[in-house]
C-alpha cells in the first residue's frame with residue numbers, strides 16, 4: 001500500500017515555522033499551558049501535577065470519555081475511543097475498508113479522508129462542492145446519484161474544511177437518512193463542530209442519528225488545543241468499535257497521560273474555550289470582509305457560520321499558485337493555495353482563528369498593492 005504525499009502537510013512542513021506571517025492556519029489561537037491550567041479546578045490541577053506517567057487505558061481515560069459522551073446526546077463513555085485526530089482517520093479507513101470497496105467522499109477535503117481509501121485500492125466517487133454567487137453549496141441529489149448498491153462508506157466533513165460550509169439541519173438529516181437507507185457506514189469528520197456562531201446552528205452529531213456512523217472529533221481546532229494531540233472516535237456499533245480498537249494496538253496503543261488530563265480540563269470548560277474561538281473568528285471575519293472588499297472585486301469570499309476557515313477566490317489572471325509563492329517569497333506571508341488540497345480553481349484558504357490575522361493581512365496588503373497596481 002503506497003500513500004501519495006500528503007500535500008497540505010508537505011506545504012505546512014515547508015512554511016509553517018519559517019514564514020513570518022500566515023493567513024491560512026485551520027486551528028484557533030492555541031492556548032498556553034498556563035492559560036489552560038487557569039481553568040482547572042484545584043482537584044484537576046493536583047491530579048495533573050501528581051500524575052503517574054505510566055501507560056494509560058487503551059480506550060482512553062474513563063473520565064475523559066465520559067466528558068466527551070456528555071457533550072453528545074444518547075452517547076455513553078463506552079461508545080468513545082480516544083485517538084490522535086489524524087489517527088482516527090487512519091484507523092477508520094484502514095479497519096473498515098478493503099480493496100475494491102466503493103466509497104463516496106466529500107471533495108475537496110483533508111487529504112487523508114480519501115487518500116487512505118485510495119491507497120487501499122478502493123474506488124472513490126467524489127461529492128464535489130459547488131460555488132454559487134451567494135456561497136458554497138453541496139447538492140444532495142448529486143450525492144444520492146453517487147451512492148451505488150455496493151457503496152460501503154460515505155465520508156463527510158461539516159463544518160467543512162476548506163470552505164467552512166455548514167448545511168442546514170434538514171439537509172444534514174437528509175444526508176444521514178441516505179446513509180441509513182443505503183446501509184453505508186457514515187464516517188463524519190466533525191473536528192470543526194462546537195464552533196457555530198449561534199448555538200442553534202449546531203447540527204446533531206451523526207453518531208446521535210445513525211447507529212452505523214463513526215464520528216471523528218478532537219481538540220485541535222475550535223478548542224485551541226492542537227498540541228495536546230487528543231481526539232476521539234464515537235460509534236454506537238459494537239462490531240465497528242471492536243475493529244477500531246483492535247487496530248489502535250498497532251498505532252498509538254494508548255493516549256498520553258498528561259494530555260488526557262489537560263484535555264479533560266479543556267473539555268470541562270468547553271463553552272468558555274469555544275466562545276473564545278467564536279469571538280476571535282467573528283472579529284477576524286469583520287477585518288477580512290473589510291480587507292478583501294477593498295480591492296474592487298479582486299477577491300470573492302463566503303464567510304462561514306461555523307469553523308475557523310473559508311476559501312477566498314482570487315479573481316485575476318494571476319494564478320493563485322504564483323500568487324501564493326510570491327506572497328511567501330516576497331511578502332513573507334504564508335497563503336495556502338487550494339491546489340494543495342487538490343481543488344482546482346483560483347482559491348486560497350483563509351484561516352480565521354488566529355489573533356495575528358489582521359497583522360498578517362497588513363503585510364499581505366503591501367504585497368498585493370505592489371503586484372496588482
Ligand SMILES: Cc1ncc(COP(=O)(O)O)c(C=O)c1O
Nearest residue numbers: 026084085086110161189191220
Ligand atoms: C477535517 C480535518 N480532519 C482531521 C484533521 C486532523 O487533525 P490533527 O491534525 O489535529 O490530527 C484535520 C487537521 O487539519 C482536519 O482539517
